[in-house]
Amino acid sequence: MLGGIVGPLVLVAAAVLVPAAIARVVRPLLRAVVLLALPIGISVVVINLLFFPAGQQVLFRIGPVTATAEGLVFALEVVARLVAISGAISLFYLTTTAGDLTIDLERRGVAPRLAFVASASVQTVPAMVDRAAAITAAQRARGLDTEGGIGARLRGIVPIVGPVILGALGEVEKRTMALEARGFSRPGRRTLLWHPADSSAQRVARWLMVLAIPAFIAARAAGWLA
Amino acid sequence: MTDIRVEGLVHVYDGGVSALDGVDLSVAAGERVALIGQNGSGKTTLVRHFDGLLRPTSGRVLVGGVDAAGRTVAQLAREVGLVFQDPDRQIFASTVRGEVEFGPQNLGLRGAALRSAVANALTATGLEKAAETNPYDLGTSRRKLLALASVLAMRTPVLVLDEPTTGQDMRGMAIVEEVVAAVSAAGRTVVAISHDMRFVAERFDRVVVMRQGRIVLDGSPAEVFARDQWETLRSTFVEPPLAAVLGDRLGVGPTPTDAALVSAMKSRG
Amino acid sequence: MLTVQGFSYRHAGATRPSLMDLDFVLGDGEVVGVVGANDSGKTTLCLVLAGLAPRIVGGTLTGRFSIDGADAQALRMHELPALVGIGFDDPATQLSGVAATVFEEVAFGPANMGVPRDELIARTAGALESLAISHLAERDPARLSGGQQQLVAIASILALRPRHVVLDEPTAQLDPSGTALVGDALERLAGQGVSILVVEHKTDLLARVANRVVALDGGRVVLEGPARDVLGDAALVDLGVAPPSEVRLRRAFVAAGLDPARLEAARA
Numbered sequence: 001m002l003g004g005i006v007g008p009l010v011l012v013a014a015a016v017l018v019p020a021a022i023a024r025v026v027r028p029l030l031r032a033v034v035l036l037a038l039p040i041g042i043s044v045v046v047i048n049l050l051f052f053p054a055g056q057q058v059l060f061r062i063g064p065v066t067a068t069a070e071g072l073v074f075a076l077e078v079v080a081r082l083v084a085i086s087g088a089i090s091l092f093y094l095t096t097t098a099g100d101l102t103i104d105l106e107r108r109g110v111a112p113r114l115a116f117v118a119s120a121s122v123q124t125v126p127a128m129v130d131r132a133a134a135i136t137a138a139q140r141a142r143g144l145d146t147e148g149g150i151g152a153r154l155r156g157i158v159p160i161v162g163p164v165i166l167g168a169l170g171e172v173e174k175r176t177m178a179l180e181a182r183g184f185s186r187p188g189r190r191t192l193l194w195h196p197a198d199s200s201a202q203r204v205a206r207w208l209m210v211l212a213i214p215a216f217i218a219a220r221a222a223g224w225l226a
Numbered sequence: 227m228t229d230i231r232v233e234g235l236v237h238v239y240d241g242g243v244s245a246l247d248g249v250d251l252s253v254a255a256g257e258r259v260a261l262i263g264q265n266g267s268g269k270t271t272l273v274r275h276f277d278g279l280l281r282p283t284s285g286r287v288l289v290g291g292v293d294a295a296g297r298t299v300a301q302l303a304r305e306v307g308l309v310f311q312d313p314d315r316q317i318f319a320s321t322v323r324g325e326v327e328f329g330p331q332n333l334g335l336r337g338a339a340l341r342s343a344v345a346n347a348l349t350a351t352g353l354e355k356a357a358e359t360n361p362y363d364l365g366t367s368r369r370k371l372l373a374l375a376s377v378l379a380m381r382t383p384v385l386v387l388d389e390p391t392t393g394q395d396m397r398g399m400a401i402v403e404e405v406v407a408a409v410s411a412a413g414r415t416v417v418a419i420s421h422d423m424r425f426v427a428e429r430f431d432r433v434v435v436m437r438q439g440r441i442v443l444d445g446s447p448a449e450v451f452a453r454d455q456w457e458t459l460r461s462t463f464v465e466p467p468l469a470a471v472l473g474d475r476l477g478v479g480p481t482p483t484d485a486a487l488v489s490a491m492k493s494r495g
Numbered sequence: 496m497l498t499v500q501g502f503s504y505r506h507a508g509a510t511r512p513s514l515m516d517l518d519f520v521l522g523d524g525e526v527v528g529v530v531g532a533n534d535s536g537k538t539t540l541c542l543v544l545a546g547l548a549p550r551i552v553g554g555t556l557t558g559r560f561s562i563d564g565a566d567a568q569a570l571r572m573h574e575l576p577a578l579v580g581i582g583f584d585d586p587a588t589q590l591s592g593v594a595a596t597v598f599e600e601v602a603f604g605p606a607n608m609g610v611p612r613d614e615l616i617a618r619t620a621g622a623l624e625s626l627a628i629s630h631l632a633e634r635d636p637a638r639l640s641g642g643q644q645q646l647v648a649i650a651s652i653l654a655l656r657p658r659h660v661v662l663d664e665p666t667a668q669l670d671p672s673g674t675a676l677v678g679d680a681l682e683r684l685a686g687q688g689v690s691i692l693v694v695e696h697k698t699d700l701l702a703r704v705a706n707r708v709v710a711l712d713g714g715r716v717v718l719e720g721p722a723r724d725v726l727g728d729a730a731l732v733d734l735g736v737a738p739p740s741e742v743r744l745r746r747a748f749v750a751a752g753l754d755p756a757r758l759e760a761a762r763a
Contacts, residue, residue: 142376144300147299167315176551183577185572193602264672366533393533395735484744
């Protein structure tokens with residue numbers, strides 16, 4: 001019964017925590033996983049614990065609702081998978097720099113523009129955050145109360161979000177011009193400044209991971225990991 | 227009337243960057259002070275303490291004799307109006323009038339008092355005919371004047387301007403200078419950060435020079451731009467106004483402004 | 496050499512043309528300053544010369560624009576960066592957004608153009624050095640001050656080694672030391688034979704680096720000539736352009752009945 005919970009968690013430990021430890025990002029990884037999986041995880045547990053339709057084995061009752069063991073197990077299975085997925089995604093973002101990603105994509109033949117979009121979107125976020133901070137400061141200096149109650153904060157939405165969006169949109173043309181002026185749309189390959197560091201160990205690990213997918217699917221189909 | 231006093235102000239940003247390294251400054255009510263120095267010397271960090279946008283890591287900031295620590299930014303904004311350098315990081319209303327109304331409305335002005343504050347601010351910045359225009363249909367220099375108007379309308383006892391003349395053409399520059407003169411004549415305090423030495427020498431009574439988070443010079447334009455301070459000024463990459471340099475070479479110094487040089491040459495004969 | 500003849504340009508959706516019947520030449524190795532009130536067409540002129548208008552910004556144009564004798568309109572966008580580089584006044588929007596370090600940022604342009612790796616690295620290092628920002632090479636461009644970002648943006652243009660460079664208010668957000676650095680870089684560039692067009696409010700800077708100055712008003716050229724003459728022209732004030740400090744002082748002397756020659760003597 002617990003196979004569905006242990007499986008994903010073992011996977012997380014092996015495939016996510018070990019590389020995270022090597023890359024020394026375990027604490028940020030755990031934080032990211034909690035942030036990503038916790039909100040959904042809590043609601044999944046509550047709903048399934050109390051309202052699982054096929055529940056038979058009763059754990060306790062609260063008024064009209066019944067908590068069942070089957071519900072709990074199901075919920076924990078879902079949460080375990082959530083943890084595995086969010087762990088993998090977080091590990092990727094924590095260990096990949098935008099530059100490495102672009103260069104590697106281009107090296108493998110992805111069009112520079114696509115690679116650019118993948119990376120540039122990551123860097124837009126800090127720029128927008130800075131912009132929002134500058135705008136908030138300017139509006140506060142004109143008396144906008146951001147330290148007050150909920151009403152005050154709601155009134156602050158338009159004066160802050162408005163210029164952030166307008167500014168971001170207005171910048172699009174400027175940014176496009178600057179990029180075009182630097183040869184961005186030239187057909188053909190760009191020169192790559194460096195190659196991301198790779199090693200045969202990492203290559204082997206990647207192949208193992210890729211081969212593991214059909215292996216796990218086959219194992220599951222054969223009934224070994226139910 | 228409101229004075230500003232800063233005592234032993236230290237500010238260290240998150241990440242350990244020290245921006246202010248123990249600043250002591252007293253600005254009396256009604257003074258016109260120019261704050262100059264290289265980018266990164268701490269000028270913007272300093273003025274952001276005046277309205278509470280930044281809080282001291284150590285030291286005190288007293289606005290109108292009262293410690294700023296106990297007051298919110300919204301409260302301090304009644305006394306200290308800060309005009310930022312980039313109007314596009316502020317403008318959100320669909321009309322010039324709407325933009326100028328924002329500040330005074332936050333301070334609780336309504337009805338006739340609000341209309342009057344807005345009208346005066348628009349007239350002072352030459353925007354009265356553009357009241358119903360969309361701010362983004364104005365050119366960049368008029369948008370800067372709009373940002374100025376939006377703070378002027380708050381009628382704060384202290385007005386702080388961050389680089390008011392950057393990117394302005396002559397007309398915009400003249401309006402900024404008139405505003406500084408008018409605000410000061412009404413007894414209000416003006417503090418301006420600027421790189422324009424002519425503007426500084428001609429329009430301000432007092433010049434404060436900063437370098438690496440400290441004040442290195444503080445005096446009248448004639449004192450600060452006098453020959454014996456040039457070495458200090460140049461160490462902060464500030465070049466004295468041409469009138470001061472020529473006045474020294476002609477032996478009639480200190481003459482920080484064109485007018486001072488002309489008058490000194492005339493009296494020498 | 497950039498040549499513009501009988502050129503008119505109207506932005507998409509604008510009621511009036513931004514440039515009207517303009518004749519303009521940027522000769523090899525010269526530094527031309529462009530002055531005028533805001534909205535006199537200076538920025539539009541820069542966009543046209545860099546090929547961004549109408550290609551990227553849209554709009555209608557009439558007239559001829561040629562680069563080194565060839566019709567510029569026949570060129571494709573990606574053929575232009577090696578011919579005409581352009582810099583704007585807002586440094587943040589000029590950053591590519593994908594470079595983790597200043598070095599990568601400056602290398603972005605030539606990398607796009609397929610410059611071979613060794614030359615790419617040499618050009619990038621050279622561009623950083625000519626603006627005295629080699630010490631910023633490993634820094635994150637997004638975390639620099641506005642002034643530093645502007646120097647990075649200019650270095651990024653230099654790394655493309657265009658024969659013509661157009662700069663729209665490059666020192667607008669710089670402090671005096673940054674302005675001086677840009678002035679030094681412009682002088683160095685001009686010495687290497689690059690043609691430079693620089694739009695500026697700071698007429699003191701133009702007095703220092705420009706050979707010729709052109710004044711625009713309402714999209715037309717209204718004054719043109721050697722820098723000294725145009726910057727000393729009384730009509731500049733009516734055009735909303737602040738004259739250089741030396742010109743201002745000279746006028747103050749003359750108005751007060753003092754001999755301006757004494758000023759010249761003191762400046763020597």
